[in-house]
Each structure stands twice: as C-alpha cells, then as structure tokens.
Amino acid sequence: MQALVIVAHGSHLNPDSSTPTQRHADTIRATGAFDEVKTGFWKEEPSLREVLRTVESEEVYVVPLFISEGYFTEQVIPRELRLDGWDVSQWDSDGLNADTATLVAEDTGQTVHYCGPVGTHESMTDVVVRRAETVTGDPDVGPGFGLAVVGHGTERNENSAKAIEYHAERVRESGRFDEVRALYMDEEPEVDDVTDHFESEDIVVVPLFVADGFHTQEDIPEDMGLTDDYRTGYDVPAEVDGHRIWYAGAVGTEALMADVVLERAADAGADIEDAIASVREETRETPAAGD
Missing domain, CATH: 3.40.50.1400 (Rossmann fold)
Structure with a gap:
C-alpha cells in the first residue's frame, strides 16, 4: 500500500x-x-x-x-x-x-x-499561466497582456524570492505575454507600483500564495489601488492609472x-x-x- x-x-x-x-x-x-x-x-x-x-x-x-x-x-x-x-x-x-x-x-x-x-516545481509555471487563463476567461490569453507574478518577499528567507523569479522567468522565456515581471509585497520592486512596471494596457496579477487570506484578499488589492476598502470588493478587471488590472487571487486555489x-x-x-x-x-x- x-x-x-x-x-x-x-x-x-x-x-x-x-x-x-x-x-x-x-x-x-x-x-x-x-x-x-x-x-x-x-x-x-x-x-x-x-x-x-x-x-x-x-x-x-x-x-x-x-x-x-x-x-x-x-x-x-x-x-x-x-x-x-x-x-x-x-x-x-x-x-x-x-x-x-x-x-x-x-x-x-x-x-x-x-x-x-x-x-x-517546474509544473507550477503552468499553474501560474492557467490562473491567468481562468481570471480572464481566455485560454489563449497572452498577446497584448502583461503578467505580474507576485510574492511576499522577505529578507529573512532569501529563497522566498527565488521561486517568484523562477516562474516569472520561465513564463517570460515562453514569449506568451508581452511583459512579465516579478513583484513583491515587502521587497523592491513592489506590487503597490504595479502600473509603473508595465506598458501593457492589460495586466494580469497572479499572487504566488497557496491560499487566499489577509495578504491576497486585503493587502494586495488595496496596495494596487483596486479598492480603498477590500470589504467593498473590486471589479475584475479594475481600472487603475489607465491600465486594466485582472487580479487572479492566490495561485494555490x-x-x-x-x-x-x-x-x-x-x-x-x-x-x-x-x-x-x-x-x-x-x-x-x-x-x-x-x-
């Protein structure tokens, strides 16, 4: 057994x-x-x-x-x-x-x-991309879109950022999206400034977290300017600084x-x-x- x-x-x-x-x-x-x-x-x-x-x-x-x-x-x-x-x-x-x-x-x-x-694991890259497909409802999403892979980031664990960079780089190498960036909550470059890092009008944001919780449901949406108060909710996509932000929520879901x-x-x-x-x-x- x-x-x-x-x-x-x-x-x-x-x-x-x-x-x-x-x-x-x-x-x-x-x-x-x-x-x-x-x-x-x-x-x-x-x-x-x-x-x-x-x-x-x-x-x-x-x-x-x-x-x-x-x-x-x-x-x-x-x-x-x-x-x-x-x-x-x-x-x-x-x-x-x-x-x-x-x-x-x-x-x-x-x-x-x-x-x-x-x-x-390398297969997690597929899940990141699938998350982008799910939130946009488009199995071919990519051309004309930017993709932000978001992690917590911490100076206490240097490996924390490695996984984010790894999957962002693998998606970037695939050439599927016009732009791919790794962004963080507690390190530079920060997700707060997501629109500063993309020229693409449409940006899919995928947090590399296992479950939705305080960070993914409250911090990140408010930090990106999707809403002033997470309790009131936000649109998907949401208009921020002339961009459309497609916020996907935790990749682990x-x-x-x-x-x-x-x-x-x-x-x-x-x-x-x-x-x-x-x-x-x-x-x-x-x-x-x-x-």
Whole structure:
C-alpha cells in the first residue's frame, strides 16, 4: 500500500486557509492513484505531528503545499514528522531544486519519501499561466497582456524570492505575454507600483500564495489601488492609472495545483502517470471570467 500526505500551514484565524489543500486532496483521491490520501497542518487538525498515525500504508509520499524552501520545509515539517536522519543537505538544493529524501518515521516505522515544496516545481509555471487563463476567461490569453507574478518577499528567507523569479522567468522565456515581471509585497520592486512596471494596457496579477487570506484578499488589492476598502470588493478587471488590472487571487486555489502535487510524488517514484493525465484533463477547461 502507498499513501499520499499533503502538508500545509493552515490557520487558526482563517477558516478558508485549508480549503485549497482539502480540494486538491479530494481531486487526487478521486483518481484512485493512492490507497490513502491524507492532509496535515501546522496550525490545524490533523496536525503534522499526528498525521502519519492516521495512515495505514507502510510507504508514504509527503508533499509540502508551500511556495518556497525555507524554515517550514527544512525544519518544521521533518521535525514534526520525526524523520530519522533528516538533513537538508540530502536535498542538495540551491533553494530551487529540492527533490526527494527517503527516510524512516521514527515512531511509526513508515518509509517516507519527503518531497520538495510544490512552489519550486517546474509544473507550477503552468499553474501560474492557467490562473491567468481562468481570471480572464481566455485560454489563449497572452498577446497584448502583461503578467505580474507576485510574492511576499522577505529578507529573512532569501529563497522566498527565488521561486517568484523562477516562474516569472520561465513564463517570460515562453514569449506568451508581452511583459512579465516579478513583484513583491515587502521587497523592491513592489506590487503597490504595479502600473509603473508595465506598458501593457492589460495586466494580469497572479499572487504566488497557496491560499487566499489577509495578504491576497486585503493587502494586495488595496496596495494596487483596486479598492480603498477590500470589504467593498473590486471589479475584475479594475481600472487603475489607465491600465486594466485582472487580479487572479492566490495561485494555490487553481484546480491544476493538484497536478503539481502529483508531479512531486511521481518524481519521488510513485507510479501515477495515469492520475497525472486524468487531473490535467479534468482541469483543462477554462471557466469564464468571474465564475
């Protein structure tokens, strides 16, 4: 038997924080690729410390639903899962290419394939683009549009910006959009000045966050000038400084994110090619803007 465990931060304050994680788990569970699909959280139940005890399978693929490598993926999750012999050097990563470390959970004896975070996987670039398609309702969106990939940014974790730059560069190299920029909340260049960084009249803004919360629902819309008060809502697109801003909300809420979770597990050795194809087919249709 083999199991998949998706681990995420969760929140005591935002009841919707865990919703994307649960939805992606449901999508993957429906494929039947794993005997068990479980979720575990740092700030919600089931906790990271107890989640492996809810799993019967002896072989477990653990995929962190986090954007970047850092404190949680390198310290908190391995510690809480009690992964014997864990050392971050086993990933041999420069902050972007963490792959898999196979270890044993000390208290359960299970073999755990501990994967890198979804946010640095190359398939996340597809999710960013799909998010742009979803918010505009246009499966061919790109020509005539600018794309802003937005991250938190922090001096405390230099890897925080790496994932943002990585995906922005991959989209830029594809040539699909007229302009592509990486912008941040707490670093330069800042998302507050989004219209200063684009000549394109239409700009799609995709925050590289796992779930919608305080930053994506309140800070970013107000900082960009979409609204003076997030509680009153805003138009999509919204007119700002002569530009149309198509604000997509958190990338992690996009259904295709389930594909990235599966890709991480496949890279770790799970035989799930049919499930990956199934999930990609299921999430291929682009809904109309506003749906």
